[in-house]
Amino acid sequence: MNRETILHKTLFYLFAIFFMLTIGFPFFWQIINSFKMEKDIFALIWFPHTYTGANYVKAFTSRPLLSYLGNSFVIANFATILSLAIGSMAAYAIAKTPIKGKTPFLILVMSISLLPPIVIISPIYSIIRGLNLLNSYTGLIIVNVLFTLTVVIWFLTPYLHAVPRELEEAAEIDGASPVQTFSRIVIPLLGPGVFTVGILAFIQIWNEYLFALVLNPIKIKTVTVGLKMYESDNYMPWGTIMAAAVIIVVPLITLVLLLQKRIIGGLMSGGIKE
Amino acid sequence: MKTLSRKQFGYLCITPTLVIFLVFAIYPVCRTILLSFFRFRLQTGPVRTFIGLDNYIQMLSDGRFFNSLFFTLLFTVLTVAIEVILGLIFAQLMNLPFKGRGALRVVVLIPWAIPTIVSGFMWKLMVHDQYGVFNQILASLGIIDHFIPWLSQDNTARLILVLSDIWKTAPYVSLLVLAGLQTIPITLYEAAAIDGAGPIRRYFSLTLPLLKPVLATAVLFRLISSFKVYTVIVALTNGGPGYATESLTMYTMRTYFDAGNYGYGSTLATFTLFVTCLIALLFTPVIRNKIDGGKGA
Numbered sequence: 001m002n003r004e005t006i007l008h009k010t011l012f013y014l015f016a017i018f019f020m021l022t023i024g025f026p027f028f029w030q031i032i033n034s035f036k037m038e039k040d041i042f043a044l045i046w047f048p049h050t051y052t053g054a055n056y057v058k059a060f061t062s063r064p065l066l067s068y069l070g071n072s073f074v075i076a077n078f079a080t081i082l083s084l085a086i087g088s089m090a091a092y093a094i095a096k097t098p099i100k101g102k103t104p105f106l107i108l109v110m111s112i113s114l115l116p117p118i119v120i121i122s123p124i125y126s127i128i129r130g131l132n133l134l135n136s137y138t139g140l141i142i143v144n145v146l147f148t149l150t151v152v153i154w155f156l157t158p159y160l161h162a163v164p165r166e167l168e169e170a171a172e173i174d175g176a177s178p179v180q181t182f183s184r185i186v187i188p189l190l191g192p193g194v195f196t197v198g199i200l201a202f203i204q205i206w207n208e209y210l211f212a213l214v215l216n217p218i219k220i221k222t223v224t225v226g227l228k229m230y231e232s233d234n235y236m237p238w239g240t241i242m243a244a245a246v247i248i249v250v251p252l253i254t255l256v257l258l259l260q261k262r263i264i265g266g267l268m269s270g271g272i273k274e
Numbered sequence: 275m276k277t278l279s280r281k282q283f284g285y286l287c288i289t290p291t292l293v294i295f296l297v298f299a300i301y302p303v304c305r306t307i308l309l310s311f312f313r314f315r316l317q318t319g320p321v322r323t324f325i326g327l328d329n330y331i332q333m334l335s336d337g338r339f340f341n342s343l344f345f346t347l348l349f350t351v352l353t354v355a356i357e358v359i360l361g362l363i364f365a366q367l368m369n370l371p372f373k374g375r376g377a378l379r380v381v382v383l384i385p386w387a388i389p390t391i392v393s394g395f396m397w398k399l400m401v402h403d404q405y406g407v408f409n410q411i412l413a414s415l416g417i418i419d420h421f422i423p424w425l426s427q428d429n430t431a432r433l434i435l436v437l438s439d440i441w442k443t444a445p446y447v448s449l450l451v452l453a454g455l456q457t458i459p460i461t462l463y464e465a466a467a468i469d470g471a472g473p474i475r476r477y478f479s480l481t482l483p484l485l486k487p488v489l490a491t492a493v494l495f496r497l498i499s500s501f502k503v504y505t506v507i508v509a510l511t512n513g514g515p516g517y518a519t520e521s522l523t524m525y526t527m528r529t530y531f532d533a534g535n536y537g538y539g540s541t542l543a544t545f546t547l548f549v550t551c552l553i554a555l556l557f558t559p560v561i562r563n564k565i566d567g568g569k570g571a
Binding site: 009012013015016019020022023024026027029030033041042043044046086087089090092093094096097098099102103105106107108109110111112114115116117118119120121122123124126127142143145146149153154157158177178179182203206207209210214223224227228238241242245248249252253255256257260263264267268269 | 280
């Protein structure tokens with residue numbers, strides 16, 4: 001190994017360590033503080049003499065964290081499945097069927113994916129109130145579908161372009177109707193793509209705050225809205241907040257660590273195609 | 275049963291999406307624009323009075339509107355510029371053929387996956403004026419001689435918001451850039467090296483121009499999403515001190531739901547729509563490119 005390679009290697013690892021520390025530190029600080037007693041948080045001791053689990057107990061007892069988690073779980077699951085079902089149909093129509101108006105439709109998808117939520121929040125509030133769906137699962141599920149649908153369509157349309165037309169033609173020669181071709185040939189082929197974009201959609205919905213705040217302020221609070229509930233005007237229970245935050249983040253970090261390859265692949269292809 | 279033609283089946287497939295778009299996006303956008311020309315307050319009941327451009331005239335003399343616009347623009351420009359520069363550097367690093375770059379790519383996902391409201395609270399504890407680790411580290415390095423109340427001074431509060439957004443988003447931008455880097459054929463570099471171009475020259479005259487499409491896409495999406503900043507402010511400063519960190523979205527939310535002023539709120543929301551359209555217009559080639567990609571052209 002020559003001197004230049006060693007220098008490059010050292011520089012790389014120095015950068016890499018600096019980079020990882022900077023990115024990792026806030027997350028580390030959140031976790032370590034969730035195990036500290038309040039006096040240790042106030043005293044700014046990095047590693048406490050005694051670790052406590054009391055914050056985690058309080059996270060569940062001082063606020064209904066379990067129901068926040070349940071609500072987010074139900075909403076994120078249903079909205080993800082719905083937008084995958086509806087979105088894959090739309091992507092199929094664009095990629096594989098001879099319909100008219102594909103360009104205006106794609107312009108519409110693009111516009112909605114760029115649309116700031118604040119532009120539509122007040123009318124959506126009126127619609128959801130009119131349908132008697134404030135503080136319900138259904139209302140928030142529908143609204144989340146709107147924003148993940150565009151992600152699903154953008155992701156799956158190029159994916160479907162890559163499916164060879166011959167596969168479908170073979171089925172058609174055997175007398176399959178378009179519905180049968182779609183359900184027997186196309187859906188199984190979509191498997192990996194649907195899975196990847198499903199994870200991206202799930203994370204987006206789990207993290208959504210604005211609509212969850214406006215549409216479900218009283219009942220069926222989600223985790224993001226719930227976290228804000230630990231705060232009060234004159235007192236911040238930092239240990240409890242950090243413990244609740246860790247619990248909220250755990251499902252996501254687990255997903256990320258288990259499925260990192262797919263998520264990175266999904267984000268990166270989204271970046272090129274988007 | 276008569277079987278559907280492929281074309282009919284295509285229309286059938288696209289209908290649910292169109293219905294959702296129509297009811298929950300197109301109609302709401304039109305209604306917001308329409309209401310921006312009306313006086314409509316919660317306090318005066320369901321009465322709507324057409325007042326033409328009065329709300330817009332009011333907006334142009336509203337100091338709080340200009341204040342929120344100023345902060346939002348400042349936030350957008352700073353975050354996007356710094357995130358793109360850091361993204362370029364990190365991506366270059368992650369693309370080097372060393373052991374451990376896989377780990378880098380995973381670490382990069384953590385800030386992206388954490389909900390904005392959670393990262394806001396993480397930062398709020400770190401920059402606390404009395405027991406914040408940020409102050410402790412800076413003091414022990416000798417950079418500051420007393421603990422700074424970061425979130426109670428206008429400019430430091432703005433700085434912390436920008437920093438927390440950079441922490442959360444720059445790693446994600448670096449992944450997008452990395453995707454672009456990996457599409458550049460290595461043979462191009464070899465050819466340039468044979469021609470005697472040094473690494474810096476190669477970067478600026480080869481890599482950067484080839485990354486342009488990816489960068490343009492990233493900048494478009496980042497500009498629009500930075501411009502709608504709201505959640506991180508809710509967690510960190512709630513718009514304070516005073517209105518120093520009140521973003522346009524936050525001001526609009528307060529006009530709607532705290533003040534109950536739906537007419538003027540719609541005007542502010544329409545303004546956000548206007549700025550978003552302006553940004554999108556600047557990036558028409560990017561959007562056209564994406565739409566052609568969607569069509570499979």
